[in-house]
Structures are given as structure tokens and as C-alpha cells.
Amino acid sequence: MTVIDHQSDMTFARADKSGKGPVTAARQRRTAMIYAAVWALGLLPLLTGASAGWQAAGLGLWMPGAGFVAVGGWAALLFPLTLALFVVSLIAWFWAGLVLAPVTVWGGTALIAGAMATNGATAIDYGVVLAAMAGVTYFFRNRNETARVAGLAKRMTRAALLPASLAEVNVKAAARPDETTREIAEDDLKSLRYLLDRALQPVNEFNGFDIIDQFQPAALRYQINHMGFALGIAQGAYMPNFQGYMGQAQRNLIEKYLLRKVWGYWVYESCWGHLNFTNFDPAAKDNIMLTGWFGMHVGQYMLNSGDRRYGEKGSLTFRLNDKTSYVHDLHTIIGSVVSNYDRYNEQFCLYPCEPNWIYPICNHYGMTSLATHDRLYGTTHVAKFLPGWLDKLDTEFTNEAGSIIGLRSQHLGFEVPFPVGEAGYANFADCFAPERARRLWAIARKEIEPAITVDADGKKRISLPGKGIDAGNYSAGHTASYGSILMGAREFGDEEIAQAALRSLELDCNMTEAGGTRRYLKGSNLANISAATGRLMRVGDFRRSFVEGPSEATLKGPMLTDASYPQVLVARAYSHGDDLELALYAGIADGAQEIALGQLKAGATYAVTGAPTPSITADDKGTARLTVLLSGRTAISIRPL
Amino acid sequence: MACCAFAVFLLGQIAFAWERVRTFVFGIRADTERPPNLAVLWQPGATAAALPLSTAPSWTHWLRRTLTPQMIILAVSVELMMGAGGLAFIAHQAGYSAADLNAALAMICQNGHMAAL
Numbered sequence: 001m002t003v004i005d006h007q008s009d010m011t012f013a014r015a016d017k018s019g020k021g022p023v024t025a026a027r028q029r030r031t032a033m034i035y036a037a038v039w040a041l042g043l044l045p046l047l048t049g050a051s052a053g054w055q056a057a058g059l060g061l062w063m064p065g066a067g068f069v070a071v072g073g074w075a076a077l078l079f080p081l082t083l084a085l086f087v088v089s090l091i092a093w094f095w096a097g098l099v100l101a102p103v104t105v106w107g108g109t110a111l112i113a114g115a116m117a118t119n120g121a122t123a124i125d126y127g128v129v130l131a132a133m134a135g136v137t138y139f140f141r142n143r144n145e146t147a148r149v150a151g152l153a154k155r156m157t158r159a160a161l162l163p164a165s166l167a168e169v170n171v172k173a174a175a176r177p178d179e180t181t182r183e184i185a186e187d188d189l190k191s192l193r194y195l196l197d198r199a200l201q202p203v204n205e206f207n208g209f210d211i212i213d214q215f216q217p218a219a220l221r222y223q224i225n226h227m228g229f230a231l232g233i234a235q236g237a238y239m240p241n242f243q244g245y246m247g248q249a250q251r252n253l254i255e256k257y258l259l260r261k262v263w264g265y266w267v268y269e270s271c272w273g274h275l276n277f278t279n280f281d282p283a284a285k286d287n288i289m290l291t292g293w294f295g296m297h298v299g300q301y302m303l304n305s306g307d308r309r310y311g312e313k314g315s316l317t318f319r320l321n322d323k324t325s326y327v328h329d330l331h332t333i334i335g336s337v338v339s340n341y342d343r344y345n346e347q348f349c350l351y352p353c354e355p356n357w358i359y360p361i362c363n364h365y366g367m368t369s370l371a372t373h374d375r376l377y378g379t380t381h382v383a384k385f386l387p388g389w390l391d392k393l394d395t396e397f398t399n400e401a402g403s404i405i406g407l408r409s410q411h412l413g414f415e416v417p418f419p420v421g422e423a424g425y426a427n428f429a430d431c432f433a434p435e436r437a438r439r440l441w442a443i444a445r446k447e448i449e450p451a452i453t454v455d456a457d458g459k460k461r462i463s464l465p466g467k468g469i470d471a472g473n474y475s476a477g478h479t480a481s482y483g484s485i486l487m488g489a490r491e492f493g494d495e496e497i498a499q500a501a502l503r504s505l506e507l508d509c510n511m512t513e514a515g516g517t518r519r520y521l522k523g524s525n526l527a528n529i530s531a532a533t534g535r536l537m538r539v540g541d542f543r544r545s546f547v548e549g550p551s552e553a554t555l556k557g558p559m560l561t562d563a564s565y566p567q568v569l570v571a572r573a574y575s576h577g578d579d580l581e582l583a584l585y586a587g588i589a590d591g592a593q594e595i596a597l598g599q600l601k602a603g604a605t606y607a608v609t610g611a612p613t614p615s616i617t618a619d620d621k622g623t624a625r626l627t628v629l630l631s632g633r634t635a636i637s638i639r640p641l
Numbered sequence: 642m643a644c645c646a647f648a649v650f651l652l653g654q655i656a657f658a659w660e661r662v663r664t665f666v667f668g669i670r671a672d673t674e675r676p677p678n679l680a681v682l683w684q685p686g687a688t689a690a691a692l693p694l695s696t697a698p699s700w701t702h703w704l705r706r707t708l709t710p711q712m713i714i715l716a717v718s719v720e721l722m723m724g725a726g727g728l729a730f731i732a733h734q735a736g737y738s739a740a741d742l743n744a745a746l747a748m749i750c751q752n753g754h755m756a757a758l
């Protein structure tokens with residue numbers, strides 16, 4: 001994989017002060033011209049002395065529902081009602097790519113007003129609508145200008161604190177743990193079990209998942225992907241030489257993702273967003289929220305396990321019904337990301353999730369998926385796309401404060417103002433642009449610092465303002481934020497912030513431990529996954545699991561291929577090449593358990609320490625079984641004689 | 642974290658406004674303390690009896706909480722106002738006077754009575 005870093009001059013925002021890049025400016029000009037044309041069209045009935053109906057319909061083109069002003073009487077009340085409905089239609093457009101919704105509301109109400117009108121529009125009617133237009137325009141211009149000024153001031157503040165903070169981050173992020181000795185702490189196994197319990201259930205069951213809608217952040221696909229990320233991180237960091245239930249859990253999640261229940265949202269979005277009623281292939285045009293995320297997920301599993309089955313044709317087939325399937329594998333999933341970046345290269349380069357809506361965060365997933373594929377198969381996708389991608393990110397998707405914006409309309413060019421924290425992007429950027437990632441975290445940590453307080457026990461904690469919001473189930477709460485901060489802090493070695501986030505999770509999120517599992521009852525499943533991931537992570541683990549992976553020698557060494565879950569909990573499974581080192585705990589009760597080993601040298605004898613049997617001999621397939629006595633932490637070593 | 646955080650942002654604003662209006666009209670509810678997320682509570686072997694409620698937000702629960710007598714009175718009042726406004730608008734557009742409308746309604750009632758006989 002090629003890592004290219006852009007903007008090594010430590011700036012983090014574009015020099016252009018207009019607030020928009022050239023593509024954005026062009027799209028906004030086009031939008032303005034289209035609106036001007038529609039406005040002129042709406043004026044024509046008045047100029048030509050057309051009938052009352054045409055005049056009302058024309059006025060309705062100026063603003064959603066404005067035609068009802070010309071109808072007069074009680075019908076005028078439909079004007080504000082239509083405006084409210086128009087806002088709802090915009091939400092539907094954004095929520096599920098329902099591009100027809102605002103068009104239908106605007107155009108439809110103009111026609112209805114035309115049908116209702118009996119008297120021609122008066123000068124007062126036009127005046128009222130023009131005043132409303134002026135009010136809306138003033139509101140948005142004023143808000144944008146206020147945001148622009150505040151953003152520039154924030155940028156200055158950030159620029160002042162960045163160098164010192166970055167220097168600290170560079171030191172902390174360099175302190176990566178020794179991968180040859182790593183082991184999950186017994187306490188953290190409780191978080192791993194939260195993930196394994198859910199991932200090891202039958203593929204078509206979703207117990208323990210939040211099931212609300214399949215369009216937005218609470219969708220099953222996001223829970224599945226992030227659960228896979230967490231397990232992949234644990235696999236690569238602590239147990240690259242454990243297949244068994246760890247591999248099964250990750251494969252279960254990948255298989256779950258292929259169920260129509262999970263990806264079927266795209267059938268609807270294709271229809272009402274792309275007006276495509278025949279081809280619902282989820283890995284074709286747009287939909288980076290599937291291809292980017294799933295590409296990362298599958299690629300990470302392959303990288304950390306050595307399992308290459310998902311590179312085979314048809315291994316990731318999305319079945320629509322008995323007659324129609326969309327045959328894919330990792331290469332074609334990544335191929336979709338590549339072809340979309342090719343298609344949109346001359347435009348925004350970054351491309352949409354739902355039809356029309358471009359989310360930079362999902363494009364970070366997409367670029368990471370390319371980096372993982374490059375690492376696995378020696379492709380050069382990142383080298384090809386990253387320079388232009390970063391350029392567009394900086395010029396089209398970065399605001400005056402230097403922050404990456406939340407989302408932009410592909411067709412209209414307008415930005416939807418939403419504050420997105422730098423911490424959310426940093427881990428992903430660490431996979432393909434590590435210097436940029438450290439800059440993002442250097443900003444984030446300084447903006448988190450004021451929220452660090454000391455609790456009654458004298459321990460540091462994070463105190464976030466307000467009730468917070470959990471994207472995983474659309475409820476109030478800070479669990480998701482603490483989890484996200486924890487992940488960022490762990491990735492860049494900011495242990496003080498990590499400990500403060502852990503303390504807040506413990507105090508604020510109704511943490512309970514039952515059945516050997518830790519969970520936060522005030523959080524969604526997605527928030528719990530973030531918290532569990534953060535607990536398992538150490539410095540650089542996110543990057544390691546997506547673009548580095550275990551060494552070839554480790555993956556070729558002896559493997560723990562089978563152990564019962566939850567009877568046998570694996571905290572470490574690592575090979576230097578010929579040996580195997582295990583650290584096991586009893587998940588239910590101390591006592592004897594049988595485990596299976598594989599990838600041994602056929603017929604070779606191995607010395608065993610930590611188990612009743614002093615030696616084992618591999619059969620002609622290179623496998624062997626071993627009985628172990630679990631009591632507390634049980635360390636087992638297997639070395640060739 | 643998720644790509645679609647804007648949805649949460651928008652919903653949050655709507656929910657916030659709604660909560661403010663609701664609190665203003667009906668006061669603070671006793672059950673505002675959030676119940677634990679039952680999806681998170683799940684563990685292998687858990688039975689339906691152990692998890693008595695759906696893991697998704699319960700719409701029936703929401704309805705039970707929302708359909709208070711005050712809310713029903715408010716909703717009916719709004720419906721009546723809208724209905725009356727709609728009738729007045731239709732009558733006005735059709736060129737009928739209020740008297741014409743009353744006569745038409747009386748005729749409809751009379752016909753209905755005769756049909757019943």
C-alpha cells in the first residue's frame with residue numbers, strides 16, 4: 001500500500017476563503033440558474049395575463065406552497081403548512097435518498113393551488129411571497145456568514161495550538177505495543193464476550209441488535225460492520241493464531257450482511273433515488289455506505305486471519321429472491337468503489353451514500369477499504385486516487401474552521417451544516433494518511449480537554465454538555481460519544497483521555513457485568529460496540545488491523561483451530577513461526593477442556609508446557625488435540641522438539 | 642460515527658422542539674428516566690420471558706404515553722377546526738352561501754331518513 005500525505009505544511013483548511021471549492025461553486029451556480037429559470041417560469045402567467053389557475057401555479061413555483069397565497073382565504077394557511085411539509089420531504093430525501101419527495105411536494109402543491117384558484121393573484125400576493133423569499137434568504141445568508149466568521153476565528157485558535165499538540169501526539173502515537181507479547185487483560189475479555197455472544201448466534205438471528213430502521217445510523221449493517229471491525233482488531237492484535245470460534249464469529253457477521261434484511265434498503269433507494277426499477281445491485285453505482293464499509297470489514301478479516309475465501313468469485317453473493325442474485329466477492333466490492341471514484345473523479349471525486357448525499361466519513365471508509373485491498377493483493381488503488389481525493393476533500397468538503405463538513409448535496413452543491421468532530425475521521429485517516437490523522441487527533445484532543453473534569457473520587461472523567469445523542473438508536477445519551485473518544489484516544493496513545501472516557505462510561509452509562517459480559521445499558525448496541533472496541537484497542541491497532549496485519553510467519557505458524565465457547569476464553573494466541581503461545585481463561589468454570597491445534601508439521605513432535613501432557617505429535621494432516629486444565633490465567637506453550 | 646449523523650441532528654432538533662412543546666403543555670412526565678436498552682441486555686440463552694419487551698422502541702408504548710385525555714381533546718379540537726375551515730372554504734369556492742349549505746345538509750339528512758324508512 002502506498003501512503004501519501006497531503007498538506008505537510010500543517011495547515012488543515014484550504015487557502016480559498018470563499019467557503020466553497022470550484023465544483024461546489026459550479027453546482028451552486030447551476031442550482032441558482034435552475035431556480036432563476038423556475039422563478040421566471042412562475043412569473044410568465046402574470047406577464048401574459050394567463051388565467052387565475054396558471055397565476056397561482058406560477059406563484060407556487062417561487063416557493064413551496066406559495067400558490068396558496070394566491071388562492072386566498074383559508075387556503076392561505078396551506079402555505080406555511082406546505083413549507084413544513086417541504087422540510088419533512090427534505091428529511092425524507094436525506095433519510096432514505098427519496099429524491100422525489102421534495103420535487104413532488106413543491107411541484108404538486110403548485111398544481112393543486114392552480115386547480116383551486118378562482119381569482120387572479122394580486123400585487124399583495126406577490127408581495128407576501130417575495131417578502132417570505134427575502135426572509136428565508138436573509139436567514140440563511142445571515143446564518144452562513146455567522147458560521148463563516150466563527151469558523152475563521154476557530155481556525156486561528158486551532159492553528160495556534162496545533163504545533164505543540166501535534167508534537168505530543170507524534171510521541172504518544174509512536175509508542176506501539178510489542179505485538180509478540182500482547183494479551184487481552186482478563187477484565188477486557190468481558191467486552192470481547194459482548195461481541196462474541198452476538199456474532200456467534202445463527203446467521204439469520206439478530207438477538208442483541210437494535211432493530212429500528214435500515215436506512216440510517218441504527219441500521220443493522222452498521223452494527224454488523226463495526227462488530228466485525230472490533231473482532232478483526234482483537235484477532236490481529238492478540239490472537240492471530242486462533243481460528244476456531246473467533247474466525248466463525250467474523251464469518252457469521254459477513255454472512256449476516258448478505259441477508260436481504262440487511263442490504264434490502266438499497267432496493268428502495270434505487271427506485272426512489274435513482275429511478276432504477278430493474279437493477280438493485282448494492283455494489284454498483286453509489287452506496288459507498290455499503291461497499292466502503294463492507295469492503296473494510298471483509299478485507300480486515302482476510303488480512304488478520306489469513307483466510308482468503310472471500311476473494312473467490314461468488315463468495316459474497318447478495319440474494320434478492322429465488323431468481324435474482326448479485327454475485328460478488330471482495331474484488332468486485334472494491335471494484336465498485338474504484339469504478340465510482342473513476343466515474344466521479346472530475347466532479348467531487350468523493351461519491352454518495354444515498355443517492356445525492358455525499359458523506360466524507362463514508363468516503364473515509366471507502367478509501368480505507370482500498371488501502372486494505374492494496375495490502376492484501378498488491379493493488380495500487382490508494383496511490384491512484386488518494387491525491388485527487390484529498391485535494392477534493394480539502395477544497396470541497398472542508399469548512400472555514402478547517403473541519404471536514406458532514407455532508408454535501410451532489411446535485412445542488414449545498415452543504416448541510418452539521419458539526420463533525422475530527423476524532424471521528426482520525427482513525428480512518430490513520431490507515432491511508434497517518435500524518436494527516438495525527439493532525440486531526442491533535443485538534444480533537446485539544447477540543448476534548450476542556451471537558452475533562454475530576455470526579456468525587458479524584459479520578460479524571462469526561463463531562464460532555466447536554467443529554468447527548470446515540471446514533472445507534474436515536475436516543476439521548478453519551479455512550480456513543482465516550483466510545484468514539486475512547487477509540488480515538490487509544491489509536492493515538494492518549495491514555496489520559498482514554499482513561500477519562502472509560503471512567504465516564506462506567507459512571508454515566510449504566511455499566512453492568514453479568515454472565516462474564518460487560519455492557520452499557522444506556523447505550524445502543526452500536527455504542528456498546530464502540531466502547532468494547534475502545535477497550536480492546538491499544539496504540540495503532542485500528543491502522544494495524546486494516547493495512548498491516550500479522551506477519552506472514554505468524555500466520556503460517558501453528559494455529560489454535562478449535563476451542564469451546566464460552567468455556568474457553570482466548571486472551572492470546574501467537575506464533576513466532578514454529579511455536580504457539582496461548583493464554584486461556586475459563587469462561588464458565590475451571591477444569592479440563594480439550595482444544596484442537598492445526599498447521600503443525602505433519603508427524604512432528606512438540607513440547608508442551610502449561611498442560612498435563614508434556615508433548616504432542618501431529619498427525620499426517622498437521623493436527624493434534626490437547627487437553628488443558630483451565631484455572632485462572634492458563635499459559636500454554638507449544639514448541640517443536 | 643455513522644455516516645448519516647445528520648439524520649440524528651435533524652431528528653434531534655425535531656424531538657427537542659416537540660419535547661419542549663409537550664413539556665410546556667403537559668408538564669414534566671414522571672417516566673422520563675430512560676429504561677435500559679433491552680437489545681444490549683440480551684445474552685445467549687435469554688428467553689422471551691427474561692426479556693419481556695421488544696428490543697426496538699415500542700410504538701404501542703409510545704401511543705399509550707401519547708394518547709392522554711389532554712392530547713385527545715387537543716387533537717379532536719384541531720380536527721374540528723380544520724374540518725370547519727375546509728367546509729367553509731368549499732362552500733365559498735362553490736359559490737354557496739351559508740344558508741345554501743344548511744339547506745343542502747338538511748336535504749342530505751332528509752334523504753337519508755327517507756332511505757332508512
